[in-house]
Amino acid sequence: MNQRYFEDLKAGDRFKSETYTVSEEQIISFAREFDPQPFHLDLAVARQTMFKELIASGWHTAAITMRLFVKALNFAEGAIGLGVDELRWPTAVKPNDVLQVEVEIVDLRESRSKPTHGVVRLRYVTTNQRAEVVQTMMASALVLRRSK
Amino acid sequence: MNQRYFEDLKAGDRFKSETYTVSEEQIISFAREFDPQPFHLDLAVARQTMFKELIASGWHTAAITMRLFVKALNFAEGAIGLGVDELRWPTAVKPNDVLQVEVEIVDLRESRSKPTHGVVRLRYVTTNQRAEVVQTMMASALVLRRSK
Numbered sequence: 001m002n003q004r005y006f007e008d009l010k011a012g013d014r015f016k017s018e019t020y021t022v023s024e025e026q027i028i029s030f031a032r033e034f035d036p037q038p039f040h041l042d043l044a045v046a047r048q049t050m051f052k053e054l055i056a057s058g059w060h061t062a063a064i065t066m067r068l069f070v071k072a073l074n075f076a077e078g079a080i081g082l083g084v085d086e087l088r089w090p091t092a093v094k095p096n097d098v099l100q101v102e103v104e105i106v107d108l109r110e111s112r113s114k115p116t117h118g119v120v121r122l123r124y125v126t127t128n129q130r131a132e133v134v135q136t137m138m139a140s141a142l143v144l145r146r147s148k
Numbered sequence: 149m150n151q152r153y154f155e156d157l158k159a160g161d162r163f164k165s166e167t168y169t170v171s172e173e174q175i176i177s178f179a180r181e182f183d184p185q186p187f188h189l190d191l192a193v194a195r196q197t198m199f200k201e202l203i204a205s206g207w208h209t210a211a212i213t214m215r216l217f218v219k220a221l222n223f224a225e226g227a228i229g230l231g232v233d234e235l236r237w238p239t240a241v242k243p244n245d246v247l248q249v250e251v252e253i254v255d256l257r258e259s260r261s262k263p264t265h266g267v268v269r270l271r272y273v274t275t276n277q278r279a280e281v282v283q284t285m286m287a288s289a290l291v292l293r294r295s296k
Contacts, residue, residue: 034211036218037226049225050262058229059211063182066207070184077197078185081206087232114198 003076006118006145009105017068017101022056024095030060055092061099061135062087065126068101079141082119087137091128098129106138110145117142151224154266154293157253165216165249170204172243178208203240209247209283210235213274216249228290230267235285239276246277254286258293265290 024043031040035057038045046054073079093099106121120143126135172191179188183205186193194202221227241247254269268291274283 030211034215036215039226039228050228050264057211057214059207059214063178063205063207063211066205067182067184078187080187080198081237083237084235085233087235089229089231 002074004074004143005076006108006120006143009108009120009143011105011107013105015072015103017072017103019098019100020064020068021096021098022060022064022093024054027054027056027060027093027095030063031057035059051092053094055094056097058087058089058135061089061093061126062137064099065101065124065135065137068099068126069103069124072101072103075143077144079120079143080117082140082142084137084139087135089135091132091134093128093134097134099126099134101126111142114142116145116147118145119143150222152222152291153224154256154268154291157256157268157291159253159255161253163220163251165220165251167246167248168212168216169244169246170208170212170241172202175202175204175208175241175243178211179205183207199240201242203242204245206235206237206283209237209241209274210285212247213249213272213283213285216247216274217251217272220249220251223291225292227268228265230288230290232285232287235283237283239280239282241276241282245282247274247282249274259290262290264293264295266293267291 039049039051040057043054102125104123109119111117111119122139124137128134187197187199188205191202250273252271254271257267259265259267269288272285
């Protein structure tokens with residue numbers, strides 16, 4: 001796939017990622033390493049909590065979102081994350097959910113500090129196979145410009 | 149360690165986590181799975197980029213921050229993340245960095261929708277062994293109240 005540069009984007013562009021299926025093993029393995037809380041680790045324990053079933057860490061959902069974004073946009077030399085706001089998880093991710101990300105380019109400007117790069121503002125919406133929204137966020141990233 | 153409840157917190161409380169050393173292998177392994185960009189995957193390629201060295205995905209730093217937070221606070225039944233704002237990565241995390249998190253309780257209120265829980269607003273600052281800030285964020289979480 002062709003690599004993408006700052007100049008290839010315009011405000012309002014939308015990109016849809018491929019899909020990613022999350023297994024129960026992956027949910028438990030991520031949680032053991034990074035978010036060892038009862039509702040992420042063990043179905044029997046999760047049943048006692050308000051969720052009634054095993055759910056993925058929100059940070060796992062965020063990491064899967066990043067994976068789908070990186071593959072869908074394929075920026076030359078990558079996109080350098082500057083910051084994230086309004087990160088929300090309206091619906092929990094459960095075993096065997098099939099996730100997909102839609103990214104919208106909200107706006108673009110040249111970088112004052114790095115003339116080789118532009119700053120892109122993006123809105124991310126991650127959904128499951130029932131079209132329920134499992135994550136939303138706004139992010140800013142540095143993206144390479146074509147050399148003149 | 150004793151489990152913590154909503155009533156055990158007051159605004160202004162601060163908690164320091166244990167430390168966590170990030171290896172080059174962990175940086176590469178996380179990036180392969182969730183953030184396959186050149187500056188996270190391969191030292192030789194990273195040297196060609198603006199970073200000049202291998203750096204961890206910001207989502208890896210966020211996941212390590214969660215791990216340190218969960219262990220430091222030890223909430224009864226866990227803390228349920230409602231959302232995150234102002235997530236920033238002012239300094240990149242590199243192989244063998246030793247990370248530590250300081251969490252401040254910013255404010256607390258009872259939950260209108262879940263009377264069994266309270267809503268806590270927290271400020272997180274993650275630093276490395278040189279006391280450089282590698283991540284900051286604000287988050288809200290649902291925390292269990294003691295039953296009456």
